[in-house]
Amino acid sequence: MRRAWLAPSVALALTAAFAACDGDDTPAGGGGDAGPVDATVSEGGSSSGASDGAADGDGSIPPTPAPFGLDTRPPNPNCVAKDRPPQGGDVDLVEYYPNLPVPRFAYPVHMTKAPGDPTKFYVSEQDPGDGSSVIKKLENDSTTTTSSVFLQIPAGTLKRGSAEEGGLLSMAFDPGWQANRTAYIAFTIDPPGPNPMATVIARVKSTDGGNTLNWSTREDILTLEKPEDNHNGGLILFGPDGNLYFGMGDGGGGNDPYQNGQKLTTMLGKMLRIKVGPNGPYTIPADNPFAAGGGRPEIYAWGLRNPWRFSFDRATGDLWLGDVGETRLEEINVIQKGGNYGWSVFEASECLNGPCNTPGLIPPVHEYPHTGTAAVVGGYVYRGTKIPSLVGKYVFADTYYGTLWTLDTDPVTGAYKSRVIYQDGVTSFPVSFTEDEEGELFVLGLIPGRVYKMVPKTASPPDTFPKKLSETGCFDAADPKKPAPGLVPYAPVAPFWSDGADKQRWIAVPDGKTVAVGPDGDFDFPNGTVLAKEFRLGGKRIETRLFMRHDDGNWGGYSYEWNDAETDATLVPFGGKNKAIAGQTWSYPSRGQCLQCHTAAAGRSLSLETLQLNSDFVYTSTNRISNQLATLDHIGLFASPIGDPKAKPKLPDPFGPDPVEARARAYLHSNCSHCHRPSGTGRGPANFLFTTAAADLGVCNVDPTQGTLGIAGAKLVATGDPGKSVVSARMKRLDAHRMPPIGTRVVDPKGTALVDAWITGKTTCP
Numbered sequence: 073m074r075r076a077w078l079a080p081s082v083a084l085a086l087t088a089a090f091a092a093c094d095g096d097d098t099p100a101g102g103g104g105d106a107g108p109v110d111a112t113v114s115e116g117g118s119s120s121g122a123s124d125g126a127a128d129g130d131g132s133i134p135p136t137p138a139p140f141g142l143d144t145r146p147p148n149p150n151c152v153a154k155d156r157p158p159q160g161g162d163v164d165l166v167e168y169y170p171n172l173p174v175p176r177f178a179y180p181v182h183m184t185k186a187p188g189d190p191t192k193f194y195v196s197e198q199d200p201g202d203g204s205s206v207i208k209k210l211e212n213d214s215t216t217t218t219s220s221v222f223l224q225i226p227a228g229t230l231k232r233g234s235a236e237e238g239g240l241l242s243m244a245f246d247p248g249w250q251a252n253r254t255a256y257i258a259f260t261i262d263p264p265g266p267n268p269m270a271t272v273i274a275r276v277k278s279t280d281g282g283n284t285l286n287w288s289t290r291e292d293i294l295t296l297e298k299p300e301d302n303h304n305g306g307l308i309l310f311g312p313d314g315n316l317y318f319g320m321g322d323g324g325g326g327n328d329p330y331q332n333g334q335k336l337t338t339m340l341g342k343m344l345r346i347k348v349g350p351n352g353p354y355t356i357p358a359d360n361p362f363a364a365g366g367g368r369p370e371i372y373a374w375g376l377r378n379p380w381r382f383s384f385d386r387a388t389g390d391l392w393l394g395d396v397g398e399t400r401l402e403e404i405n406v407i408q409k410g411g412n413y414g415w416s417v418f419e420a421s422e423c424l425n426g427p428c429n430t431p432g433l434i435p436p437v438h439e440y441p442h443t444g445t446a447a448v449v450g451g452y453v454y455r456g457t458k459i460p461s462l463v464g465k466y467v468f469a470d471t472y473y474g475t476l477w478t479l480d481t482d483p484v485t486g487a488y489k490s491r492v493i494y495q496d497g498v499t500s501f502p503v504s505f506t507e508d509e510e511g512e513l514f515v516l517g518l519i520p521g522r523v524y525k526m527v528p529k530t531a532s533p534p535d536t537f538p539k540k541l542s543e544t545g546c547f548d549a550a551d552p553k554k555p556a557p558g559l560v561p562y563a564p565v566a567p568f569w570s571d572g573a574d575k576q577r578w579i580a581v582p583d584g585k586t587v588a589v590g591p592d593g594d595f596d597f598p599n600g601t602v603l604a605k606e607f608r609l610g611g612k613r614i615e616t617r618l619f620m621r622h623d624d625g626n627w628g629g630y631s632y633e634w635n636d637a638e639t640d641a642t643l644v645p646f647g648g649k650n651k652a653i654a655g656q657t658w659s660y661p662s663r664g665q666c667l668q669c670h671t672a673a674a675g676r677s678l679s680l681e682t683l684q685l686n687s688d689f690v691y692t693s694t695n696r697i698s699n700q701l702a703t704l705d706h707i708g709l710f711a712s713p714i715g716d717p718k719a720k721p722k723l724p725d726p727f728g729p730d731p732v733e734a735r736a737r738a739y740l741h742s743n744c745s746h747c748h749r750p751s752g753t754g755r756g757p758a759n760f761l762f763t764t765a766a767a768d769l770g771v772c773n774v775d776p777t778q779g780t781l782g783i784a785g786a787k788l789v790a791t792g793d794p795g796k797s798v799v800s801a802r803m804k805r806l807d808a809h810r811m812p813p814i815g816t817r818v819v820d821p822k823g824t825a826l827v828d829a830w831i832t833g834k835t836t837c838p
Contacts, residue, residue, distance in 0.1 A: 135695050136696050140707075143706075143707075147557070148557075148581065150546070150556055151556050153601065156628055162528070163459060163494050168514060175521045176522055180195050180198075180503075180516045181196055181197070181241065181503055182240075182241065183523065184243060184506055185506070186282075188249070189250075193212050195516075198240055199230050201755055203231065204228070204230065205230055207221075207223040208221060208222060214525070225240065230260060233302060241258040241306040241307070242258045242308050243255055247314055254350040256348065267298055268299075268300065270296060272296075273293055273295075276291075294318075294370075298321075298323045299323050299330055300323060302324040303323060305379060307319055312389045316348050317345050320342050321341065322340050322377050323338075326398070327416060328377065328416030333415035336367030338368065339370055341415060342368075342371050342376060343372045343391075343393070345372035373412070373413065375411075375413035375433065376413055376415055377416065377419075381394055381451070381505065383451065383507075392453060394451070396447050396448055398419050405434070406437050408434065417433060421435055438489075449469040449503060451468035451513070452513055454466075456510055457512075459528050471501050473495070473647050474501070475494065476493050476502070477490040495646045502517055512525065552641065560578060560707075561577065561689070562579055562700055564742065565723040565725055566738040566741065568678075571656065571817060572656075575606060575607055577679075579601070581597065581598065586710060589682065595680040597621055599621050600623070602619070603680070612634070614634055614651075614658060615631060621676075629663055629670065631660045669815060671747055671753055673750070682701060683741070684742070685700040685704070686701050723741065735826060745760040756770075757771070767838040770788075775787060791835060791836060792831070800824065800831060
């Protein structure tokens with residue numbers, strides 16, 4: 073079943089999605105040099121660098137071993153990073169708290185203000201993985217440099233769950249806060265009974281005049297146990313009528329297996345409305361649809377899957393809600409009292425479980441399809457003054473696209489139509505909106521933990537970004553199958569799994585610039601660098617990705633889709649796309665997904681490091697086989713001499729002759745460590761860097777912090793037992809629990825077998 077709003081953590085191996093954005097595979101050309109040892113390298117096979125005879129340099133004469141594969145660095149006047157495509161739309165997002173220390177926030181999921189006090193904001197952080205959480209208080213001032221703890225939830229209290237949709241969800245101040253100092257918290261726990269998760273709304277009070285909330289005053293006023301640990305809902309919000317509204321998920325599981333969305337005997341899959349006060353149990357508003365019977369009296373509306381965020385239009389009182397879809401459609405609803413919004417008879421406008429002629433179902437006012445991973449984030453009707461073109465229009469987002477839309481009304485039909493108002497591929501994981509006293513909107517970025525303010529857009533420069541691969545300067549304009557002469561080929565020892573695609577990679581560094589190599593062996597490329605990767609399925613080119621370091625020092629990923637005749641490739645839209653190719657679904661990544669995978673902690677370029685390139689490679693332009701590091705050093709690509717490669721560590725080929733332990737560690741390094749490393753975006757204790765001591769991997773017989781996937785006695789790695797190992801299980805899933813969660817739709821049979829063999833052979837923990 074798919075994530076509610078994220079799967080943000082980008083847990084166990086977000087990185088193998090990185091087939092989504094850096095480079096690898098085919099024939100000759102550039103620098104004339106085409107391929108690794110093989111003309112094309114399948115991600116399931118070896119790319120170690122020892123020639124297997126599959127691709128001799130000139131097609132007939134075996135390559136000659138030599139100290140260096142190239143004599144000189146080829147000039148590269150044309151394949152350099154271009155100006156970014158203009159973002160387009162009506163708005164920009166600017167970081168609101170740029171002066172806070174890094175990390176600004178740890179997985180912020182909600183921000184609000186107290187009634188009667190426009191001078192402060194309160195940011196809820198989800199849960200660092202130990203069952204604790206924090207709500208921080210900050211001045212409503214973009215120059216502030218500090219925050220304070222408003223509420224500390226003790227360790228061991230919360231449960232985030234296997235889909236990572238739980239933990240601290242939101243906070244709402246009582247409308248009488250200034251007098252009664254009462255607030256309400258929504259969060260998830262591990263209940264005492266057989267159910268894996270419960271969502272709780274608790275009352276918490278301040279005992280120091282409103283400076284902080286005191287957790288010891290906690291009173292649980294509503295607890296909803298669930299059969300699964302996802303779809304926990306998320307937002308509690310006081311409406312204009314003074315009642316507390318809560319959007320509750322359907323209880324989890326794929327396709328609503330419990331049919332809770334349509335059951336009126338349960339509060340799961342509903343919009344709830346209750347009346348609360350500073351003391352005592354909640355009561356039922358007299359005009360709730362089932363206040364007099366016929367269903368749960370707390371129900372305000374039903375037929376919802378997982379309402380993550382909703383809001384009231386401050387001008388009209390209309391209740392707008394984003395409901396996260398299953399696998400096909402995301403939807404926006406305007407909620408009416410007593411309305412049935414169709415789940416799971418329908419997923420948005422498509423009949424899912426039937427009967428399809430069920431009367432009285434209310435369709436969404438807007439829906440949009442998946443192009444890869446998607447999760448709608450409900451926003452607000454804009455009632456500010458800074459962006460006049462948006463006044464009265466609903467603004468919403470998607471966690472995975474990093475895109476903001478507005479709904480415009482068709483002047484003829486009156487129907488809503490979405491329009492992109494912001495996209496840049498840089499702002500990662502928008503997860504929640506809030507508005508200030510003036511109606512201006514703010515957006516929370518879950519990773520890397522930022523608060524952004526929506527502001528009027530400045531003028532956009534002309535769009536000069538190349539729309540065709542042949543126009544990029546990185547490939548021959550007449551025949552873009554051929555890399556430009558300035559491209560230098562390379563191949564990592566342990567390539568990423570890319571759904572069985574064959575790949576080839578190239579480096580293009582601007583003339584006169586060099587590459588720095590850090591103490592950890594990571595390459596730091598200069599501005600203007602382009603990394604290219606070509607993908608083939610069924611023997612045909614399907615995609616070429618360019619990963620560019622722009623003049624501002626930030627990276628951007630751009631995907632080009634090859635036409636069927638393989639005469640050229642066209643720039644894929646910002647949001648990516650899916651396509652049926654060679655009997656499988658291929659995902660062209662969105663630009664935001666590129667940066668979700670190419671993490672800052674990993675130096676963005678991922679496999680370009682000494683560990684991965686300390687191997688032999690066939691340079692077809694010279695018909696030589698030589699060590700890649702020695703060759704790149706010889707042609708002057710590095711800022712400082714790199715030294716003798718023989719004295720440097722290197723990765724073993726994951727599918728070569730080395731011991732299983734080393735090969736599995738190499739595979740995990742390539743496919744998992746870009747997130748699961750110190751300061752990485754992956755959650756939990758795992759550190760899959762190959763250089764990490766075995767005792768410090770953080771997985772052997774360690775309890776999972778992101779859920780057990782229903783495995784009894786689950787450990788991250790259970791010694792001798794892949795069946796009890798969450799690391800193994802996530803690699804084999806194709807649902808919301810899959811790792812990596814984006815960029816791959818096919819299980820790697822050789823990779824999973826290798827990791828299972830490693831786990832099976834572990835009899836004790838180091």
